[in-house]
Each structure stands twice: as structure tokens, then as C-alpha cells.
Amino acid sequence: MATVLISERVNKNNKSFVVYFRDPLSGKRKYYKTFKMRKDAAAEAARLRVMLDGREYAELAKIQKRHTPLTFNEVADLCRKEWDRRVATGELSSVTGEDYKIALRQLCRTFGDNLLMDITREMILEYRAQVAMDLSVITSNRRLFIFKQVLKRAYAESAVVEDVAAPINYLSEKKHERNKYLKPEKLDELLKACCKTKAKHYLVSMILLGAEHGCSKQEVLDLKWKDIDFDTDTIRFFRTKNGMERTMWLMPRTKYALLHWKKHVEYARHRRKIVPKDDSWVYGHLDGTPRSNFRSAWEKVRLLAGLKGFHFHDLRHTFASNLLTSGGDLKDVKVLLGHRDIRSTDRYAHLSGLRKQDRQVKLAGHYGQWMPSSENKGGLSDFGT
Known part of the structure; x- marks a missing residue:
């Protein structure tokens, strides 16, 4: 039977x-x-x-004929091919595409052999909660986003009767936003540590792009030489994440580091007789292929500088925080970071008052210098009981 x-x-x-x-x-x-x-x-x-x-x-x-049962792995392969196509056509940055595939690999380890029609809303909710508890809410939301892409594709392929992931909401990241940043003296220590490594030629300028211009990792890796005008000291950035473009004045230290890196690349290619396939990428390899990450170099420098748990993206927070404490306001931060919505800038609101610190210092000098002491004479006893 x-x-x-x-x-x-x-x-x-x-x-x-x-x-x-x-x-x-x-x-x-x-x-x-x-x-x-x-x-x-x-x-x-x-x-x-x-x-x-x-x-x-x-x-x-x-x-x-109406339904084609497929496993999570089978639809994941379709998603990978679609992301590769979008990267090739410029619709998706190579860094973002790689991040998508990293999250997808993690999901495949858990759900790979499951038929998609067997995956329930409860299974997804349980997985979301587990990742949030074991790793972070932000990582949980990233994986849920990829889960939604897979289920959406599965529904289009008639592999599921309904998209059970579509109505699931993302967890709130408000309480988990990272606000770590470096003060100028700590940034100098990081740059000095960088000079002790083999990656110093390119990593110094990368760090300065993050700390002095608020660049994300994606913006750094997507940067091309045509985006930099050393004559007018301007640099252009484009955020694939939200489609925002911004042009900034090229800070002196960053300009010096970029010119050093450019000269180093030209010298290394000449010495090794390498003709690059594409010399447009600022941080391309010597053969001209674009660099996909610099994780190992960053981790080494971070450890040398003693910055436990400090991420490259925290340099973007460093830029915003120091901009405020040096006299800027939240509107400056919004424009220079390329935020579409002022709500994205609200995380720095608690620092906005520090920009008036110099005025308070002058006020402190304006007042008298007498201070209460623990001695009876001229001390707290002068105030009476």
C-alpha cells in the first residue's frame, strides 16, 4: 500500500x-x-x-503541478545566483552581497535540508529569539531579513502555499545600538598601532576615512579614485544602503594617507611589473581586483591598540561624536553621515550639549576662585550651620 x-x-x-x-x-x-x-x-x-x-x-x-516542494538549500541557491547577478549589474554592492551570503550560510546550517513548506512561523520565531539571545538582536534581525528573502523567493517558485515569514516583525534595536567612539588621543593610539603592522600602507587611510569622514566599511571598499579630487580637496561617497550621496572636504591627514597609499601601490606594481586589470579601485589588490574585506588586518590593529570589542563601524560613531563635541550640531551629523531621517541621528543627542563646553570653561574663569574646604578657617564653617 x-x-x-x-x-x-x-x-x-x-x-x-x-x-x-x-x-x-x-x-x-x-x-x-x-x-x-x-x-x-x-x-x-x-x-x-x-x-x-x-x-x-x-x-x-x-x-x-501547482506546487513544487523545494528544500531551504535549493531556494538558497536561487537567492545566491540572484544576488550575484545584482552585484554584477551594480544594483547591489559586493560587500552587501557577501554579507547576505554569510547570513544565508548560517541559516542553511540550521534549515538547509528542511522542505520549505514544513517550516512554520513558530520555528522562525524560535530561531529569531535564540540568535538574539546567543549573539545579538542586530544579528537576529539580519538573519530574519535573509530568511524573508528565501521565503519570498520560495513563494514565487510555488514551493510554499504561503509566506509565513512575511508578517514576522524585526526586534527593536534601540536598546542595542552601539555608541562606542574614540576621543582624539585614543584615535592617535590606534593609528600608531597601525603603523606597526604590514597593513599600515592602506589601513591608516581606511581608519581615517572612518574617523574623519564617517565612512562605513562598505563605503571604504567601494571608493574609487575618480571619487577623490586632490586638487580641490573633495571626496564623494555613495551609501548603497540608503541611496544617499555626499561630498565632503578632504581632511588633511586623510589626504596625506591616501596619497601615500596611492604612491605605494604605483611603486609596488612597477617593481613587480604588474599590469592591473582595473586600477580604478582605491583599495583594490595589486592585480586590480577589488578588495572584499580587511577583517584580519583590522583585528590585529585593534588588539595592538587594546580596543576590546571595538568594531570598524564604531569609527563612524567616532566621527559623529567628535563632530558634536567640537561644535557641530545634530543637523551637521545627519548631513555629513548621509542619514535620510533625523531619527537615525538621535542616538547622538546626548552628546550635543558638549559642544558648548568651551563656553562653560570661560564661564568658570569668570567666576571667583574661592572653594570651600574641610578646614574650619575659610572653609565650610563659613556657611554656618
């Missing part, structure tokens, strides 16, 4: 009953139909057994 199974799904508001069967030709379990009532599922399962026992495969294929 043919093997036909009924699986009960329990969602938040209702139940459903899914009918599966074992394909007589391949021996694999396949999805058949989903029902709201058990009695309907049982009746259809009985009819399906008769069809399979009677070898009515043509009729079964006709019914099955």
Missing part, C-alpha cells in the same frame, strides 16, 4: 493539516495538499492512496 502521511500544523490562531506522500518512483517524501479540517485531509489522503496504488501517476502530476 502507498505511504501517505498527515501532519498537523499548529499556528498562533488556527490549525492546518498537511498531506504528504512517498513518491513511488524516487522514494522521496513529497508535499500534496493542505487542509483546514482533519476530516478533509483524511478523505483526500484515502483518495491519494487509491491513486498511487492504481498507478494513476498522470492524474497525480496534474494535481501536483
